[in-house]
Amino acid sequence: MILEVKGLKKYYPIEKGLFKASGGFIRAVDGVSFSLAEKETLGIVGESGCGKTTLAKLLLKLIAATSGEIIFSSKLSNLRKDAAIVFQDPLLSLDPRMNLKDILLEPFQAHGLKAERGSINRLLELVGLSNTLLTRLPRQLSGGERQRACIARALALSPKLLILDEPLSSLDSIIQKQILELLLKLKEEFGMAYIFISHNIAVVKKISTRILVMFQGKIVEQGAADEILTQPACGYTKKLLEAVR
């Protein structure tokens, strides 16, 4: 086990007077428990707004939980280094003023490490980008190239856990297929654990060995991917499957 989550909650207060006179809470993540094995690919699926991104941010401690526990194994002892995340929109997650070279150097610098000679070229090679792109700014790259850059940056410090939050959703279908193939290849090469998040169960099933189905902040079903896909127990999972059939 590299990660264990127990009763995790994130409630956001609703501002008084906006919807309710008395305030109240949005239960973005509402009592989630699961564990992640080393080298596993865990898919998390559910409709927009069900709490997937909030859960991802809680796991990486980018936001604080309202309550609950996240237990990290020694493999994730330095979370900033041992875990990385790729978000849905590469344009929003890259600094518009940094060229590709600086983007790829940044994780090393952030940890006071000197990028070894060749580390940047190796990263480019891993994600299939040419080194002629190193001087380009994010807006001078295509959508697919930008997402490859985000993946390369995430791989820089050889994480043990990679969280992919809707990594294909901003891309057109041909590029989606290429990035999915890249992720499968990298997984095979490095064997890090993946948490692959998507609203689309058809995409999740292509990559995951185990799947969690989320609805309104809660896990409504979890299990081996083939079981959930062939014999979903929960009505909501059936609906997700019917929607992509």
Ligand SMILES: Nc1ncnc2c1ncn2[C@@H]1O[C@H](COP(=O)(O)OP(=O)(O)O)[C@@H](O)[C@H]1O
């Ligand atoms: N910073 C925030 N403040 C208040 N509400 C938030 C915040 N972030 C997310 N939410 C709310 O929490 C719920 C879950 O959002 P999110 O985790 O982004 O869902 P998903 O990624 O599944 O689309 C939504 O109702 C969203 O509006």
Ligand SMILES: [Mg+2]
């Ligand atoms: Mg999201």
